[in-house]
Amino acid sequence: MKRYSWGVLVLVSLAVSLSLPLIYGGWDSFGQLATLSPAVVILLLGMVVAGWMCNAGRIRILARGLGVRLRSREALRTVISAEFAAVATPASTGGAATYIFLLSRRGLRLGEAAAIVAFDQVMDLIFFATAMPVALLLFLTGQGITQSLSAPAILVGVLALGVVLLLWLPRHYRPVAIWLGRVIRRVPGLCRLRYRLARWLIQFRSSVALLLRIGVSRLLLVYVLCVGHWMLRYGVLPMLLYFMDYSGHWSYIFLAQGLMFLVGHLSFLPGGAGGVELVFGALLRPYLDGGTTAAAILVWRFCTFYWYLLAGAPVFIFTTGRRVLGVANKPADLSRRA
Numbered sequence: 628m629k630r631y632s633w634g635v636l637v638l639v640s641l642a643v644s645l646s647l648p649l650i651y652g653g654w655d656s657f658g659q660l661a662t663l664s665p666a667v668v669i670l671l672l673g674m675v676v677a678g679w680m681c682n683a684g685r686i687r688i689l690a691r692g693l694g695v696r697l698r699s700r701e702a703l704r705t706v707i708s709a710e711f712a713a714v715a716t717p718a719s720t721g722g723a724a725t726y727i728f729l730l731s732r733r734g735l736r737l738g739e740a741a742a743i744v745a746f747d748q749v750m751d752l753i754f755f756a757t758a759m760p761v762a763l764l765l766f767l768t769g770q771g772i773t774q775s776l777s778a779p780a781i782l783v784g785v786l787a788l789g790v791v792l793l794l795w796l797p798r799h800y801r802p803v804a805i806w807l808g809r810v811i812r813r814v815p816g817l818c819r820l821r822y823r824l825a826r827w828l829i830q831f832r833s834s835v836a837l838l839l840r841i842g843v844s845r846l847l848l849v850y851v852l853c854v855g856h857w858m859l860r861y862g863v864l865p866m867l868l869y870f871m872d873y874s875g876h877w878s879y880i881f882l883a884q885g886l887m888f889l890v891g892h893l894s895f896l897p898g899g900a901g902g903v904e905l906v907f908g909a910l911l912r913p914y915l916d917g918g919t920t921a922a923a924i925l926v927w928r929f930c931t932f933y934w935y936l937l938a939g940a941p942v943f944i945f946t947t948g949r950r951v952l953g954v955a956n957k958p959a960d961l962s963r964r965a
Contacts, residue, residue: 637715637936640900644928647904651912652921659871659922667870671930674859674866681856682706685750685849686730689743692841695734704946705729711939714898714932723748729946750853758857759885765878864927871923875914883910898932 648656683702690697697705708729713722723744730740841849865880887906891899904924912920 633716636717637897640896640898641933641936643896644898644900644904644932645925647901647908648921648924648928651908651924652916652918655918656921656925659918660925663870663922663926667867668926668930671863671867671926672934674863675930675934678856678859679703679706679710681852681859685747685852685856686726686743688841688845688849688852689746690730690733690735692845693735693739693743697733701733704942705733707939708943708946710935711943714935714939716897717895718892725943725947747853750850751857753850754853754857755885759882762878762881762885766876766882860931863930864923867923867927867930871919873915873919873923875911880911883907886910898935900932903928 652659680703683699683706686705687697687699687702690702705726709722709725712725713719715721726744726747727737727740730743731737735743861881861884864884865877868875868880883906887899887903890902890906894900894902896902907924907927908920911923915923
């Protein structure tokens with residue numbers, strides 16, 4: 628992808644992301660925004676930054692397990708740069724490439740950096756594999772669970788099931804891989820994913836051999852930080868809706884964000900622009916009026932998309948320099964080198 632094409636794509640994604648909320652609520656959305664206290668926005672941005680700090684802690688622990696010590700500021704700059712690259716590229720492809728590039732500059736070999744990224748993705752996968760069923764179960768059967776108790780219930784369920792899966796998966800991933808391969812082979816249109824799955828398994832196998840050296844206690848700490856990151860990230864929207872007097876179930880909002888996250892990764896525009904806003908409107912507009920829906924989208928996307936671009940761009944440029952602009956657009960090359 629040429630640099631000017633990438634810039635045009637980012638501008639188009641911003642235009643689409645800003646225009647759809649106005650279609651939902653018109654100019655009334657700005658009236659709704661005026662009623663929201665700036666302290667609420669600061670609180671939401673603080674949750675985003677706290678999530679970045681959780682990710683920085685994960686990177687530091689994993690790098691320490693491979694014999695490389697990262698300072699807190701280095702790890703945080705790495706995370707913010709990778710988050711910027713993720714939202715600035717379609718399907719978040721630039722995030723992993725930026726992580727590998729920056730970690731390799733911090734003293735890790737390219738294969739070790741790729742192993743850290745692969746293991747980090749496994750942690751995220753374990754979180755979603757446990758959080759979504761728990762949230763769905765609470766939504767379907769939790770009429771007696773109040774709004775204030777649904778979030779702690781999801782957290783407890785994710786920690787309990789996730790720890791079991793985390794300790795089981797590294798030693799028993801082969802049956803899971805074989806089962807996934809059979810499922811992909813039987814579903815039309817998914818055969819091309821078998822090669823991607825095979826490549827991911829090779830990286831995962833090397834990451835398991837490298838990162839099990841960090842010990843069980845540090846492994847569990849990494850997972851706790853992973854859960855902290857995603858609970859903070861997925862807590863932004865329910866917190867925002869709470870201050871906008873929306874009384875819906877927390878687990879429903881959690882599931883809705885999971886669907887938005889999936890659609891965003893399937894979108895060809897950076898940040899999942901367009902698809903995320905459409906899913907947001909489809910799932911939450913039945914419970915909100917047009918102006919409130921538009922205002923909620925604008926504030927939430929500011930915290931989880933525009934803020935990543937605004938705060939991440941200077942950190943990305945300072946940390947990576949111009950060389951990584953070509954690397955972030957060629958993640959496949961890094962995978963082959965790893």
